[in-house]
Amino acid sequence: MIRAHTVEQVREGEAALMATLPGGALMQRAAYGLAHAVVDYLGGAYGRRVCLLVGSGDNGGDALYAGAVLARRGAYVEAWLLSENAHPGGLAALRQAGGRTRGLDTSSPSGSAYSTSLGWSSRERAQRATVSRPFDVVLDGIVGIGGRAGLKPEAVAALDALAGVPVVAVDVPSGVDVDTGELGDSSVSADVTVTFGTHKAALLVDPAAQAAGAVHLVDIGLDPHLPAAPVEALQADDVAVLLPTPDPDAHKYTRGVVGVRAGSATYPGAGLLSVAGASCGLAGMVRYVGDREVLDLVRAAHPEVVGGGRVQAWVVGSGSADGARGTLEEALADDVPLVVDADALAHADLARGCPAVLTPHAGELAAMVGADRAEVEARPLAHARAAAATYDAVVLLKGRRTLVAAPDGRVRVTMSGTPWLATAGAGDVLGGVVGALLASGLTPYDAASAGSWLHGAAATLASRGGPVVAGDVAHALPGLISALLHP
Ligand SMILES: NC(=O)C1=CN([C@@H]2O[C@H](COP(=O)(O)OP(=O)(O)OC[C@H]3O[C@@H](n4cnc5c(N)ncnc54)[C@H](OP(=O)(O)O)[C@@H]3O)[C@@H](O)[C@H]2O)[C@@H](O)CC1
Numbered sequence: 001m002i003r004a005h006t007v008e009q010v011r012e013g014e015a016a017l018m019a020t021l022p023g024g025a026l027m028q029r030a031a032y033g034l035a036h037a038v039v040d041y042l043g044g045a046y047g048r049r050v051c052l053l054v055g056s057g058d059n060g061g062d063a064l065y066a067g068a069v070l071a072r073r074g075a076y077v078e079a080w081l082l083s084e085n086a087h088p089g090g091l092a093a094l095r096q097a098g099g100r101t102r103g104l105d106t107s108s109p110s111g112s113a114y115s116t117s118l119g120w121s122s123r124e125r126a127q128r129a130t131v132s133r134p135f136d137v138v139l140d141g142i143v144g145i146g147g148r149a150g151l152k153p154e155a156v157a158a159l160d161a162l163a164g165v166p167v168v169a170v171d172v173p174s175g176v177d178v179d180t181g182e183l184g185d186s187s188v189s190a191d192v193t194v195t196f197g198t199h200k201a202a203l204l205v206d207p208a209a210q211a212a213g214a215v216h217l218v219d220i221g222l223d224p225h226l227p228a229a230p231v232e233a234l235q236a237d238d239v240a241v242l243l244p245t246p247d248p249d250a251h252k253y254t255r256g257v258v259g260v261r262a263g264s265a266t267y268p269g270a271g272l273l274s275v276a277g278a279s280c281g282l283a284g285m286v287r288y289v290g291d292r293e294v295l296d297l298v299r300a301a302h303p304e305v306v307g308g309g310r311v312q313a314w315v316v317g318s319g320s321a322d323g324a325r326g327t328l329e330e331a332l333a334d335d336v337p338l339v340v341d342a343d344a345l346a347h348a349d350l351a352r353g354c355p356a357v358l359t360p361h362a363g364e365l366a367a368m369v370g371a372d373r374a375e376v377e378a379r380p381l382a383h384a385r386a387a388a389a390t391y392d393a394v395v396l397l398k399g400r401r402t403l404v405a406a407p408d409g410r411v412r413v414t415m416s417g418t419p420w421l422a423t424a425g426a427g428d429v430l431g432g433v434v435g436a437l438l439a440s441g442l443t444p445y446d447a448a449s450a451g452s453w454l455h456g457a458a459a460t461l462a463s464r465g466g467p468v469v470a471g472d473v474a475h476a477l478p479g480l481i482s483a484l485l486h487p
């Protein structure tokens with residue numbers, strides 16, 4: 001499991017850990033981990049050119065101490081000090097290791113520093129002429145978990161001056177909101193983020209997760225001092241533990257029956273693909289209830305599917321068009337868990353308080369809560385949590401990083417998947433898989449998060465780096481499940 005803790009939790013854990021260690025030990029652990037990650041990234045240290053962007057806090061201190069390690073290993077290291085209060089111990093260590101430091105030219109008009117002459121004094125400008133080769137990497141030590149969203153003008157100017165140089169962010173990309181994953185007006189866009197002790201929401205949740213690039217976690221011994229994480233991401237072994245497996249004396253009814261009420265004469269494909277997802281093999285039987293034409297198509301493609309009857313979970317709404325409300329009401333009458341998708345989401349208030357998984361994309365969630373789509377995309381974590389509380393149901397907000405939010409505020413992020421999964425009908429397959437897991441007895445939160453992970457991983461498996469259609473994702477599921485159960 002990947003766990004993301006809040007800034008407050010990290011601070012408390014850090015205080016408990018520091019009480020057991022000599023002063024400065026944690027920063028040294030962080031700095032060495034950071035330096036080694038940078039060496040890995042660059043393929044070495046000797047002769048490499050490293051620029052440190054250093055703010056006023058301990059995040060800058062990490063960058064300076066890591067810079068000292070790199071300088072001792074033969075890198076040319078230059079620290080650009082964005083504040084007059086850079087970490088004194090880190091500064092001394094860097095200088096002692098042969099690194100250079102450059103400060104803002106305080107005579108430069110505010111905001112122009114770094115943008116034209118980079119704000120250097122004339123002595124520094126002369127030095128700069130001798131080191132005018134571009135850098136190999138920038139370490140973003142502007143702000144870490146103590147930072148507010150957005151960047152100050154001098155940081156923006158420095159980043160502009162370094163445009164095109166790969167960025168390794170220290171702990172988090174500066175300028176993001178660490179606990180919400182939202183972006184400030186300006187923020188760092190990193191190739192790699194080296195984070196300390198535990199993940200943070202901004203490293204898992206978009207849009208900030210996109211600004212973090214590849215995330216590398218450095219163990220600094222914080223784990224035993226951390227409580228349960230409010231945001232987490234299932235990994236393959238976590239999903240394997242959640243997967244329902246048949247008892248030796250199982251029969252199809254004890255394994256759970258999933259019913260699909262999706263598709264219509266206008267949209268038969270939605271019914272077919274929902275059934276394809278539900279037929280992943282995790283439930284004992286699949287029923288289909290819908291228009292005769294669609295039922296005929298479903299039976300032709302999936303001869304094992306039967307018609308109406310008792311079910312342990314329903315999948316409702318995709319391609320139901322005008323019939324969505326009636327279909328949802330019929331499903332609710334059975335008083336079993338359900339997946340509410342697509343057209344049925346407009347009537348999701350009928351399912352309030354039921355054991356349900358609502359599966360909107362950003363546009364659908366925006367319509368449900370009366371917001372703009374862009375607003376949902378800018379603040380997906382906040383919106384998914386608010387909708388889960390409002391509807392008293394699990395909300396699965398689809399996206400590059402799908403979020404599964406429970407009414408009590410817990411969130412799981414789906415890290416599996418491929419951009420090729422952005423394809424018609426993929427959501428129908430997802431609804432079917434989640435429905436099968438609900439029918440097998442998983443809670444809505446586990447069914448939604450495990451189903452979403454399986455869906456993404458099946459897409460990656462089917463795609464092999466190339467295009468994929470929704471039916472391929474469904475076909476890849478049984479093989480993926482076998483591989484998880486027998487690694
Ligand atoms: N926790 C751990 O286990 C460990 C933590 N470690 C490290 O410590 C880091 C946290 O350090 P920290 O607390 O000193 O805060 P940090 O983020 O460096 O700076 C905050 C200062 O920046 C300023 N500022 C704020 N917003 C700003 C903005 N948008 N743009 C510009 N400036 C801004 C603001 O000052 P102000 O501007 O208000 O004067 C504020 O005081 C953490 O991320 C990790 O790297 C490791 O060393 C060891 C293990």
Ligand SMILES: [K+]
Pocket residue numbers: 059140141142143144169170171172173174
């Ligand atoms: K940073």
